[in-house]
Every structure is written in structure tokens, then in C-alpha cells.
Amino acid sequence: MIEKIDLWFEERMGWRPIWKALALRNIPKVTWAYTLGSATLLVMVNQILTGILLTIYYVPSPQDAYNSVSFITNEITAGWLIRGLHHWGASAMVILAGLHMIRVVVHGAYKFPREVTWFTGLGLLAVTMAFGFTGYLLPWDQKAYWATTVGTRMLEVVPVIGPWLLRFARGGEELSAVTLTRFYGMHIWVLPALLMLLIGIHMFLVVRIGISAPPKASETEEEGPELEVEA
Amino acid sequence: MKPEERSEYLEEYAEDKKKGIPFFPDAVFKDVLVGLTVLIVLIGFAYFGGAPLEERADPSDADYTPRPEWYFLWLFQLLKYFPGNLEFVGVILLPALGFAILFAMPYLDRTRLRHFRSRTWVMGSMGVAVAAMGFLTVQSMIDIPLPANVTGEINAAALFTEHCSVCHGTAIEIHEGTNLHETIAGGHEGMPAFAATLSIDEIDALSGFLVSPQGGAIFTANCAECHDSGDLAAVSPFELQAALSQGTGYAAHADLDIPEWEEVVFGQDRTALLNFLLAPDGQRLYGLYCSECHGPAIDWDGDRDQLEVLIREGGNHREMTQWRDVLPDSEITLLALYVVEPSSSPDGEPLFAQHCADCHGVRVPTAVDIETAVEIIADGMSHRSMPLWGDVLTEEQLTALTTYTLDASRGTPTLIGQALFGRLCSTCHGDFGEGGPHPSDPTNIIAPISTAIYLETRDDATIRAIISKGPSEGMAPFLESEGGPLTSDEIDALVAFIRAWEDDPPVEFPPEIEQGPVAGGSRQVFSTFCAQCHGEDGAGGADLVGPSLTSDTFQNAYSDEELFASIDRGHSATSMIAWGDVLTAGQVEGLVEHIRSLVSRTIVYSRDIEPIFQASCSACHGSLGGWDSSSMQLVIESGDSGPAVIPGDPEGSNLVRSLRGTGMQTMPPAGELSDVQIDLIVEWITGGATEEVTIGGEQAGGSAYTWTVDVQPILAASCGACHGSSGGWDAATYDSTINSGNGGPAVSPGNADGSSLAQRLLGNGALMPPGSALSDDQIQIIIDWINNGAAR
Amino acid sequence: MVHGEEQWTSGAGMAKMSRRTFLSRATTTMVGGIGALMGIPTVAYLVSPAKARGGLGVDRLPLGPISKFPVGEPTLFKAAIERKTGWVTQTEELAFYVFTEDGRNFSAMSNICTHLGCRVRWITDDEQFFCPCHSATFNKNGTVASGPPPRALDQFELLVEDEQLFVVGKVEA
């Protein structure tokens, strides 16, 4: 049965070669540490899915934001779960991306030929933090409001353009409806777009170049690759 | 990496790959297993931790302690180590630098080596960075979440959140002996000065809050329901002690359902609470409780412990001999003279040295006047009336007070300056720089030098120069090298003293209008001040310093604003002083009007009005219908809702309403005309809206209204019944109408605003006649009559 | 890639399954698990509001003293209720035709046409309700007289207490 469906699609889409190239390729023997990236990826998918679900009820205005979030949390079936997943997922994603990065540093995986992967990774980290910062305001509760007040005020210390930056970030002198909508716009449109772009390149490169092999302790020896020592 | 290393790597990698594992399912299995675990953990968090949601955001609640998301905490904490101007380094530079280093990693670590053992420095720095971030995060979490404890009505917490927490995070460590007031008010190592932003009481509340967070919590728990900490910040320590000790016996607490505070707040808690309410800040304490009797500082030459004992024991400390028993009256008087004014009675010095110096040292105690001094010396026990501060102040407060008093007694420039000022300057400038009539020439009024505006407009160098060299006339140079009595340092001290007024100007001009020559309507002001130089009629003259104010050139050269500015700020380097220091803005405005009214002016439509319309209106208001600005006749007669101009009645003219924006729509839509332009148009309409309109001159110079013809009938009809010669204001005769009155003259000619008659008619104060105001027209007649000089 | 398969074909103790097949199945199962963990709440979350059925929104809706209802002729009464949808509370106006033959027994029906929801009105001359949208008519008791509507006008349950008339709910068909 499954084979039949498989065949039916294969005849029409010809996806098997792609599957083969992607999935049935060989990669070096890797350790558990290599799962950190895909774990981050999973949480990212989780963020996108739950984030989109949240937008279904969420309204970005000072009048409604809090009420709609509270509605999601308390009245919609599994709303607490979806919000909870998004909330904790944000922290998890920061942690996992951080650990993933540490893994990459430990393995020296940012070296040739994976420099671009590393750069896009850094971009991903920045985008993730930006997600966290903009998302924090959205529930429009006390912690959201005041943490963002203080957070945006930090911009003021930039010499010369500081005050302007502050007004830019807040969309005015004070935190207001304008701040909320622009944070929302960032969180829902701008940052996801950047995220897609960066993760697209990141993943493409991971497949294209191939995942690095765990470095061998013997590498320092002059003979180099000829001396094949089992890791 | 060198090219051959690169290809070597690629070869080696191909080899690894060949000997590797299939991506699916081997690697994917691990990935998915970990993924599933992560997801389950997340669901667990969501289930047990929920999706937190606090109270709805309340922008007016500034007590809330902001906490960023945990992964930003390290940055938040970092701020604390980079206060003030350095903040930029902490917030932007360091993180940016960190990011830049990460970006450059492939270029910083460029060998072919990948195993971590061969890359110790990379591992090392990463370890340090991660540890640092972890440390900062933990640090920020365990830092006493100070304001978080203190919620409720405490505005100090709000102040902290608003002004301090950005840099200081949730708490500040206060080193012992820090003068918090000074630090907060004056700024410190990159921290801005808050003197301008916060009131003294606010700074006080903040200091208490910082010194005694525990006290804040106690306050919240016990007092905040009824009190704002700000209310209690400046309450005397006696009251505080009484309120705490007497429980419901304390009058203000009598009817309340409150516990006996003694049983609830005692020991350390009580101290903390008192410290919270009244920050242990010597300067503030001294200002609140000591300066009333002791003046700005105490001469103290003893040591610190003695001083502390003295303060602590206050009135119990009756150590001074009753000199009456020891010395003859004459010597006491001599001593008193010496004490009050050392330089004037040198004979007192040996006496002082003999009897007093043992305790008082070389510094001479101060006394306000001779009588007081005699009394104190004669009675001894000089601190009889002083409270036992030790009983009411907390240890911290006492220490702070002692420290401050001691420091202050050593003398600050301000104090030295004050002494000098009192000796040398106050004769002419008054004790508080308020000025006044020149002692030797009472017609010459010395303008105040302690107003905010005076101090703001003169920097230290200018004031120094004025004192050193003397201004052009009236004041002698004071600097030694210019032949004066003062050293350069002493002049600096004087400047410091004068500058110290700036925070808290002792003189808020305008002085009350009643104060002699400054009072009066525009005409009177003009003849008092301006006529000296510009002539009584403002026409100047050969023997007068000032220019003619009535010439066409003068009148046309300046707009009303410019005239105002000239008068207000004066002209440097001429004898035209900044009258704004002496006169109220209203008076200056009156002067401008007066100057305008000195001449009759002609407004010529084609010359003065038409250009305005052409520039600002004609683009839209042509022959398209509606109002047409193209000719004078059309300007007057056309309009959507009847003629736009009603000659003689600017208020009733639609044109004026549109220009002023009091009608349906402000015109021109792109932006109002200037006030000067609008006034010109209004005047033109007032004058009849003809090609040539004459305004001012004798018409404005003399009042159309006189007491006999216009005012008396109104007063007789509406006031005479009550206001006869029976006391209070008397409306019977011209003189009594003007000069009688319960609170001084009821009419101040030329100044309706300052005339109680006009004000009462308008209902400012109890309305007169009681219950039924005069008609607007009648009131206007009386106001105009007063403003034009209250002619008989 | 074949290499993995060969090596593990004869897994000893376990059921006769290659390591490869095992890993594949396990992986697929876990992917399914992830899908279910995320998918089921998603569906629940999305359909949740659909569970809310419009009711009156209040226990009872007072229409007024029974004395004021004209006898023999359906009369339109309006009452405002507060209805919470999502997190927004709105004031809604409900309208009922109240009908009584004897001033004691009342019936109330909705003025919403059961066809597509236009508002019907009572035409005294015809002794019928008329819907202007597709010219449907209903009889005095709410049953369809002519036109496209599929069923009679919705009836409401009434309660008389202390000479006051209340609407207490919809009569389920």
C-alpha cells in the first residue's frame, strides 16, 4: 500500500533522487553533540507553529493585547499549552542555539570550508535574541511593559543618536500603541523573514558541504591524514 | 589555512565520509530522539510552569521592578559596572565587540588544527566568556531584588525605578559616609546630577529608600496604607518618635484602628523605618533642624566626639559657665560685641582669648545680634533650648549630622562667601541680594542680583569681573589689584556664595507690586524708570541718555516682541538694564503698549495690510467665490457668511475669528499669521477699516473715562448703599474710591490687575456687588478707567 | 550506504529486523509522535471557539409587565444583552415577537428569518410575517406559509413571574 502511494507520487514528482541525496547520503560518524543544531531547528519549528497559532487570537493593541493573551491562556482549549510552548520554547531556543554554537566552537567547525555557515549561524543567534526581545512585550503585562521600557532605554546611551534611536525603537518618546505594533510587526513579519532566509542558507550549507567530522586528537602529528587512526 | 592544508582537509573529510554512517536513519534517529525529548521537556515546562501572565501593563505604576528576560540579564547586570557616561561601553561597545570577535573567529583561529586540545586559547577564552556571562546572570539574579519588596504607594521606589534602575539595576550598594544627597543632586563619576530633575523632598525620599531598604518594607507593611512616604519625608523626628511611641495616644492616630506601634515596630526595625523616612543625610538634617537656630553653619573647633556629645545631649549639655557671675556687665557687653562683629571691637579679643578660647578655640561663636549674644554669655548653658537629639535621631542620622556639621564648620567657600557678602555687599544689595534703594541715594534703585534670571544670564566669570572691577558706575572695584579690599580667593568665595542662590533663588522677582516705586500702571512705571533716560514723553532729548522712543524710525524699526525683549533683557554695555529683573512680564508688556501709545500711528491699508493678505491669502482667496482678498472693499464685504470685516468691531469680524482660530477654521490653514500681523489687522479694523487708520496718540494717552462722568454714577448706584464712610472701602469721593480699602488702596491707577476694586468686580475674590455682578460693559468701563490712569 | 545494511542484517536476540529497519521505524514513529504532540493541541486550539454556541448569554431576559402586551397581535420587543465573544463584551440587541391570545399564555419568536437571516416583520393586514429578502411569509405561530425558509421561526421559552415576562432560553427544535 505504502509502496503504491510512494510509486504514485514518484511517477508524478520524481522526489526519490532528492530523498536519496538528502537522506541516504553518508556523513562522518558523529556524536550526540551534533544533535544540538537539529534540536534548535525543532524548537524553531515549534516557535513558528505556535507563534502562528497565537496570532490567530492575538491582537496587537494596548486595549486588546492583554485581554486576548489572557483569553488564549485561560479560555481557548490548549491555549495554555500553545502559549506555554511558545514561551518556554523561546528560552529553549536561546539555550540550544548557544549550546550548538559552543559545540561548533569546540569542534572548530567554523573553519574552512564552513565560514559562511558560521556567519549565518551568528545571524540566526541575533535574530533569535531579537525575537525574544520583541516577543516579550507582546502580552502587554507588567513585566512586558516595564522590561521593554528599560530595555529600550538602554539605546539612549549611544552617543549622539541615542535619543533618536530610543524614539525609533519606541516609535515615540514613550512606550505606546505604536511601540506595540512595531514590535509585533518585527516579531511576526520582519524577523521571521530574516529567520527563513538565514536558516535556508544555513541548512543548505550544512547539506551541501557536509557536516564536519569530529576532530581527531592525532591531527597535530606531522604525517596528517595518512596516519589513519580510528577515532 | 594554507591552500594545501585546505585540499588536505577536503581529502581527509571525503575519507571520513566514506567510512561514516548514513544520514538516514542513523543520524536522523539521534536528531529525532533528542528532538522528541526536547519537545516533551517543553510540554512539561508548559504544563508545570504554565504560560505566565502578570497584571495588565500599567504605565502609571512606576513601582514595578522591571526584569528583562533571563537571557538578557547578563547585559542588564553589566550596566551596573559601567555607570554614567561609561554606560555606552557596557551596553553597546562590549556586546558589539563580543559579536565582532565571534564574527572574526574563522580569521582569528586560522590554523588547520581543529581538535580542542590543540586550540587551548580558543577553548580558554570561550570558557572565560561563558563563565563571565553565567556569573553576571547569576549575580543579577541574586542581587537583592530591592524595589520588588517595596510595592504599594511608595514613590521612592518609583523614583528609583525611573531614574536609577537603568544603570544601577535593582540595588545600589551604599558605602558608609556617602553623602547621598550631594551625590544624587550633584552627580558623580559620570552619573548625571539630579538636582534639576528631582525636588529636595524627592531626593530625600530616594536617599531614605537607598539607605534603608528594610525600612521601606516596614513602611509598606505598616504605614503605606495611609501615608505616602513623601508626606513623611520631612516630618520632624519628634513627631515620628511620638507617633511611633504613643500608639493610639498620638493625636492623629487616635481614632484609627491601628496597633500599638511600639509592639510591632521596635528595635532594629524602628531604626530602619526612621532611617527610611528621614535619610541619615547630615546636610539635609542640618538644614531641617539646626539651621533655624544655628544659621548655615556652626563654628566648631573642638573634636568630633565632643561635637557628637553636644548634639546628642543637646539641652542637657549645660557646660558653659554663667558668665554673669564671673564677669562685670561691661566685659560681657564687650565680649558680645566682639562675638557679633569681631572686627568692630578689637578690645574684645584679649577677653575672648582669656575666657573663651579654651573651649571655643580660635573660632568665634556666632550670634544674631548683641542682645542675644549678651544673653547667651550671661546665662551660660548655651544649649538649654536645644533638643536632646540623641533621643530622637537614629545612630546613623546622628553620625551623618555630626559629620556634616563638623565639615561645615571647617568652612566651605560658600560659607566664607556668605560672611564676606554680609560684611561688604549686603548694605547695598540686601542680605539676600534683593537690592533696593541705594542707601545714599534712595532714588537709585539697585536691581536684585539673586533672581533666577539674573544668575542664569551671568556666568561665574562675569560675576567675578563685576565684583573685581566694579560695574561702570555705583559700585567700587573690590579686587585688591584694582584697589579693593578682597583677595582673588575671597572673590571666588563670593562668587560661589552668589552662585549657590541659583538652586534656590531667595528673591523671586517680581517683587510685590506694593513695594514702592516698582508698583503702578505702565504710565507710572514709565515715568519712574524710563523717563529718566527717555524723557517723560518718551521723546528723548539732547540732555538725555536714551534715544527717542517716539520717532518714526524707532517705532517702525522694532516689532512689539523686539521692544519687549529690549526692555526685558536690557542692552549690555549701556545703562539700559534688564528691566525684566525688576518688573513683571505684565509690566514690561504694559510698557510696550505704553510706548506704542506715545505716538499716533497710521495704518495704511495698501502699505501695511494688503501685503499680508497678498502673501498669505490671495493664493486661495481670489475671485473664486467666498471671501476675496484682492481689494480692500472685497476684503471687507465679501465672505461666505456675510461681510468678513465689520469696521470697528474686530471681535465680531469673521476675518479675525478665522485668523485667531476662534471660528470654524484657522486661517491660513498652513499656519497662523504672526501675532504682530494679526494685531495689525485687528487694529486696522478697530480703527474703522479704511484706507488710512490712525491709532494711539492722545486717544490712547488720555482716558476717555473719568471718575466724575463715567465711574461715579455706576459706583453710586451699585455700591454706595453699603460702601459709605462706615469703614472699609468708601465709594463716596474720588480720593476715597482710590485710596480706601480694607487691604490697602482699592485702585492702583494704571493697573487694573493690581486693583482690588477691579478684581472684586470681576469676581476674583468674593464677587462684588455680592450676588449680582455689574454688567460687562460697566466693569469694562471701570477697568479701562483704571488702566488709563484713573482720571478724576 | 549499503554497507550499513549488510552489517546489521542478522541482529541476534531481537526480532528479525535489521538495525537499519529498526532505526527507520523508530524514527518514523518518533516523528509521528512529535507530529501528534504538536498537531493534536493545534487542532484543539483551532476548533475551540467553535464549541461556543450562541445562547441568550443571560439567565433570563426581562421583557416587562405582562399587562403591556397587546392581545391577539404579535408585537416586537427589543432587549439589550451583554454578550462576551472572545475577550470582547458587546451589547447586543435581541428582538422578539411576543404573541398572546389571552394575556396569560405567551409565546415569543425570533424576528430572524430562518432562510438567510433577514429580519421579518408582522404585516397586520395579511396576518402574516413577511421577510423582505426573498418574500417569504410565516404564519402567526411562526410556521412557514410560503417561500424558501426551511423551518418555522425560532421560538423562545418564556416565564411569567410576578406579572413580569421573561425570556429564559431558546426552544430547541
Ligand code: HEM
Ligand atoms: C536558530 C538557530 C540555529 C539553527 C536552527 C541551526 C541549525 C543547524 C543544524 C541543524 C546544523 C547541522 C549540524 C548540527 O546539528 O550540529 C547546523 C550546523 C552548523 N551551525 Fe547552526 N544553527 C543555528 C544557530 C547557529 C549558530 C548560533 C551558529 C554559530 C554562531 C551556528 C553555526 C553552525 C555551523 C558552523 C554549523 C556547521 C557545523 C559542522 O559542520 O560541524 N549555527 N546548524
Ligand code: HEM
Ligand atoms: C525564533 C523564534 C521566536 C522566538 C524566540 C519568540 C519569542 C517570543 C516570546 C518571548 C514571546 C512572549 C511570550 C510570553 O511571554 O508569553 C513571544 C510572543 C509571541 N510570539 Fe514569538 N517568538 C518566535 C517566533 C515567533 C513566530 C515565528 C511567530 C509568528 C509568526 C510568533 C508570534 C508571537 C506572538 C503572536 C506572541 C504573543 C502571544 C503571547 O505572548 O503569548 N513568534 N514570542
Ligand code: FES
Ligand atoms: S432571508 Fe428571509 S427569505 Fe431569504
